[in-house]
Amino acid sequence: MRTIGLILVLFAVWLLFSGIYTPLIISFGIVSCILVGWLARRMDVIDHEGLPLQLGIQIIVYWGWLVLEIVKANLDVAKCVLFPKKYLRPSFFISRITQKSDLGKVIYANSITLTPGTVTVDLYDENILVHALTEASAEGVKSGEMDEKVTKVMGEA
């Protein structure tokens, strides 16, 4: 089932990329998509992680929020780079994560890394090791807002 879903997604991507809609090229596209779908099936990369369609629209809402966070955090780091003496307060800390699935953990870890000022250094079991650039960015992770949001997106709240 998911293989067919993947092939459809791949074909949509092909159409967006190609821009040339002659029968020949489109049939090549179909063949390519099926070939890739078959290979992906053999690779066993198609599952709820490899093709996370179940996240649906919520993940997009989450991304919107994430972009806002990224903008804020970028300004923070920019200040840090320009005036390191004043702002730079690197720290290491461990935070608990509440997501149960691997995918949720990965989304959370990558969100932390994407937000400048905090970088996920290690992710194991229910713990996440974070390196933060400033106190403010460390607080941002510790407050657990992002953690909650990811859990909600994953439907594990």
Next chain:
Amino acid sequence: MEEFTTVFLMALLVAGALGVLYVRNLFVATMLLGAVSFLMALIFIILDAVDVAFTEAAVGAGISTVLFLGTLSLVGADEKKSRPKTVLPLLVSLIVGGTLVYATFEMPVVGSADNPVQTSNLTTRFIEQSPKEIGVPNMVTSVLASYRGYDTFGEVTVIFTAGIAVLLILRQLRRRRDEQTEGSSSAENTETGVESGPSPSIHDLVPHVVSKLLIPFVLLFGLYVQFHGDFGPGGGFQAGVIFAAGIILYSLVFGLEYAQKLIPLWAVELLLAVGVLLYGGVGVATMLYGGNFLDYNWLSADPVAGQHLGILLVELGVGITVTAAMLAIFYGFANRNEFRENSGE
């Protein structure tokens, strides 16, 4: 503006190259070479040589870094103490370099109208006739695959030979390794099985999950480049490398044994030959139809359609061979490395 960018990039290139020379650790040198390759491709882009830049990006910056690393894990990353430097090599390189620099003064200005490249009959002929004769928008492809089909056939043969050579040299070791580890590793593999899927280690969850998401799209992109070589930058060489890169990514993240189960070595060997045979077969077919070797006009009643078909098949052959050769070399080195590890234990 363009001159400034080129000069700036050239300066960076020289800096990077000097860095490669002075760094003692070969591993670091490999990485710097990767950076140099990125810069080199940027220069190609600014000179508007898109297809070359494409190749440089795919081969120079991507695959060769991986292959170098495979070699390094074999031989170690520390440069041997070099012999006391002699004056002669320096002298020779200075003289040769100086001559080359002197020669550039005689070179025509890039892009000027009286440049021999601009005024040559061949150039005008290609530019004016190739859309009519071949009907492929990307002129690089039509020159590469049709006008200079022989050359490209030679290139493919070189790649084929390289793949075969690597396989032949490393095969002996591979066989011994198989006998050695038959009991332990392969039994375990069948136990885990591809179907059940590799379970990610807790620490490497992030690359694992993200790669799972990306690999199908990487493979699709490779095929996209393959089939759109007629229209934009790209073609068999680049597509083969990108497709192989997708498989290598899979191998890097999941482990070599899974990649080898996906595309076993015998399939790689087969594909290696199939690509060259496809290319040569097109040539033979044109001869059977009554034309010259690789004269695609004869493939179809309409010469342009024939050219199109010929180029398509030839590019496909190139792509298959390049993919197989890259995989063969990667498998060879990664496997051999394992062999050394086992014998060391």
Next chain:
Amino acid sequence: MSIFAVSAIAILVSVALALARAIMGPTAYDRILALNAIGTKTVMLIAVVGFMNGRPDFLDLAIVYALMNFIGTLAVLKYFKFGTLRRGFSRSSGGKS
């Protein structure tokens, strides 16, 4: 002077700074980081140059760069971590024993 030219210069300067870090080191990880940063900036530069020359089909190239950058970085790190390219990140066969 178009905005594309301005950004191209800015990115170039940034690439130069990153290259300095790549040559200086001190640790290998610094170099990997710098290399990765150079790759990302190159992707941007290609896109910008493509628009500057009015040929957006350069974007295919940018994608290849991003891809190769990712694979290269993973391969380097893997080599560093395990000393071999053979084993997967997952270490599934034998890691459990």
Next chain:
Amino acid sequence: MDLVLDIATWISMLIGCFFVLITGYGLLKFPDLYTRIHAGGMADTLASFLIFGGLALQSGFSLVTAKLFFIVAFLFLTSPTATYALAQATFVAGLKPKLDGFGEEADNTESETEDGAKPNNSESKSD
């Protein structure tokens, strides 16, 4: 309309350039690897977003926009992954960060991390 688009492109890309420059500067200036990772990661997020956004404004609605979007999505997926792999490898290699942060709390967590990382570290060595 075109003017508005052009101005938006200018603003977006200029800010993007500013962040790109900051990234390069930060890569050189920051004291240790862990802090440099932050600087390096910046180019991948806001700067790429702004620059590609600016380009997308210029391209109008076409397949080019789709490709730009794909590049940004690709960067958003791969760059934190590469960063994570880098940070993790650094950590496993045992590179000590320079901390002048939260006093005793930092010391606490550091010893805690060592406890957490040691066994796993040895595990990866043993197989």
